[in-house]
Amino acid sequence: MKLYNLTLQRPGGITHVIHGNFSGPKQQEIIVSRGCVLEVLKPDPSTGKIHTLLTCNAFGTVRTLHPIRLTGSNRDYIVVGSDSGRILILEYNGQKNILEKASNVHQETFGKSGCRRIVPGQYLAIDPKGRAVLIGAIEKQKLVYILNRDSQARLTISSPLEAHKANTITFYTVGVDVGFENPVFACLEVDYEETDNDHTGQAAHDIKQSLTFYELDLGLNHVVRKYSEPLEKFANLLITVPGGTEGPSGVLVCSENYITFKNFGDQPDIRCPIPRRRNEIDDRERTMIIVATATHKTKNMFFFLVQTEQGDIFKITLTHDADMGMVTEIRLKYFDTVPVASAMCVLRTGFLFIASEFGNHYLYQITQLGDADDEPEFSSSERLEEEDTFFFVPRKLKNLILVDEMDSLSPITGCHIADLANEDTPQLYVTCGRGPRSTLRILRHGLEVTEMAVSELPGSPNAVWTVKKRADDPFDAYIVVSFINATLVLSIGETVEEVTDSGFLGTTPTLSCSQLGDDSLLQIYQEGIRHIRADKRVNEWRAPGKKNDYKSSC
Structure with missing residues (x-):
């Protein structure tokens, strides 16, 4: 028997963020990793609100995430490095709203599962032209995969090419934009071989970090260490500088107190201090x-x-x-x-x-x-x-x-359970965050209600309904609010606004309303029944004589 626990609520913290054209050439989405959950988000340009399109459990720990676009393509794929010991390339299908494995790409297994220091998955680097992927471990191992297309323009992946170097600790990796020359990857590394052999500890004190470039030779189909240069200060980040016809290429090395530009050839190092706050x-x-x-x-x-x-x-x-x-x-x-x-x-x-x-x-x-x-x-x-x-x-x-x-809520630094509000159900009092942005939050059991829009009403309503325009519509189209002497119809969308062309009679209170048949609406009021067709034609039945309706059921 194998057991797996799933929480009722997804994690709140975000570890990785990427953006790209995942669903279409002109559609831009954000994909975030919440530990073991992948989530597709899309900001609305008109309102600025973030909408969650898809939440998918990865059933594992996502260690790194990166978009990749093949040359000549107008859509991005998602490359995932996890604790599964496999490299996985996903494609977001906007029509089905799912993340699926890219066409004709299998899950390439390269090591054991788990977050191990010598099994790749901790670092991921993409060639800016989408021709290759480097996936690396904290220590020693680095694998390079060549990406291409088959005769039907489907994504294909090669067997792994090794770029291992023993006694090496890796701190960061990026792909260097070299245009359409052989793909190059830059790594921050430390070689600890001399440190292991020095019992005095002096080698560990004098150890230096190096910036190493790995080149993938597409003609010979192998990876070589092209260049390595020791750094004056330890660095923690590398930034790819656009190259080819778009920029000078190279990388920005982010180290303690300095940002340095480095590139091949006769390019001298350009270093600029990181500004500090005054006083x-x-x-x-x-x-x-x-x-x-x-x-x-x-x-x-x-x-x-x-x-x-x-x-x-x-x-x-x-x-x-x-x-x-x-x-x-x-x-x-x-x-x-x-x-x-x-x-x-x-x-x-x-x-x-x-x-x-x-x-x-x-x-x-x-x-x-x-x-x-x-x-x-x-x-x-x-x-x-x-x-x-x-x-x-x-x-x-x-x-x-x-x-x-x-x-x-990430991170929760303290928690206390008590019924301080006298609600007969204990509340969770948690402290979250750090420093001046830390917060005290009160959590209650139940479903969360999100306020989407607020609309002022002219009086006190006595009834409210929501109706669809068509039976197969996924969402309701109108909110019908009945007052003592009138009926108000509101449209449901990004905002809630009053509409006057819905076909409902607004000068009388409504007893009941509903969607009728495939595409009709029904309004019941005291003087009769109003049948509203999809083309706005109205059939009205009046109560005989001086009789009025006071009760109804739809």
Whole structure:
């Protein structure tokens, strides 16, 4: 017997966020991972509300998530790295509203299940042109899969190509945008072989992290270590810089207190300090690191949004010589301050989604890109003394507007059960979050009610109904509200508004109403019965003489 527990409510915390055109070429959705649950979200551009399209249990731990688009395609696939010991490529079917395995792709098994340090699944890197996927482990193992199409334009995947290196700890991996040359992947690694053999501990003290590039040779069908360079400071993140005809290529290395641009060839390293808050009360010796990044790219420009561990977002732009293909300057500008994110993404519709590390998740509307305000811009070309940095003053939101919020209890730091409200049913009193954004929340047993819209009524109603226009409609179309001397008909949609062309008689109270047959509506009032057809034709039966209806049943 095998048992598996399923909770009544899905987890609130979000660990990974991706966005892309998953259901169609012009449809942009967000896919989030909540530990063992994959969820498809779609922001409404008109209202700014986030709608959940699909919630799917993965029956395992999702360790990493990434979108991929094959060359020439107009839709994105979802590559999932999990604790299953398999690589899985999913496709979102918008018509069926399901996540299904991409056509003709089997689940490629490469190791044992579980979150093991030598079994790939912890890291995932995608070639920006969609030609290959690198999936790596914390230690030693890295596998590269080549993606292609068959004669029927269905996605196919190759056998794994090994890129293993013993005695190596991996910290991060990304795909480098090199256009249509051989795919290249960049990794942050540490080689601990000398440390294991040194009993004095000096090698461990002097150990350095390296930036290593792996090249997939499509002609010879194997992976080689193309280049490796030691770093001055330990880094925690890599950001892919657009290449080919869209940019200078290369990567941004996010390390302690600095952001550095690196690339092949004659390109010199360009380093810029991470600005700090002026007059902050924290320890000035504390290092500053980048915890979340988002890239926005169009045909004519690109920029990066990076967030520090204090929640401050900076906009990064690169100045490069298109003729020489060389980056000459890194420019940073303070954008806004939002809750610290575990992941964030910028949508083409002008939204910024923040999956908070602690507490609720937020959707912001980007009102301006921070180019016209009076914030100072920091540049790598400005000469500073070693270990000096730039300073800025944080402020309230200026470039962002909060439009929607998703509740999350993660993390719960304390809980107490008591009936303090004297409701005969105990309530759960929980403390959530961290620091100034921590909250005290009261939880009650029962179904959650979400307020979708509020509409003021002209008086006190005595009855209310909801009706469909057609029998096969999935949702109700009208809310019929009866007053003592009138009837009000409201349409149900993104907003609740009064309608006057529904066919209902509005000058008398309604005793009952319902959907009749396939596409007709029925209204019963004191003077008679009103039959409303789909083409708005009305058949009316009047009560004989001075007799009125006072009771009805539909």
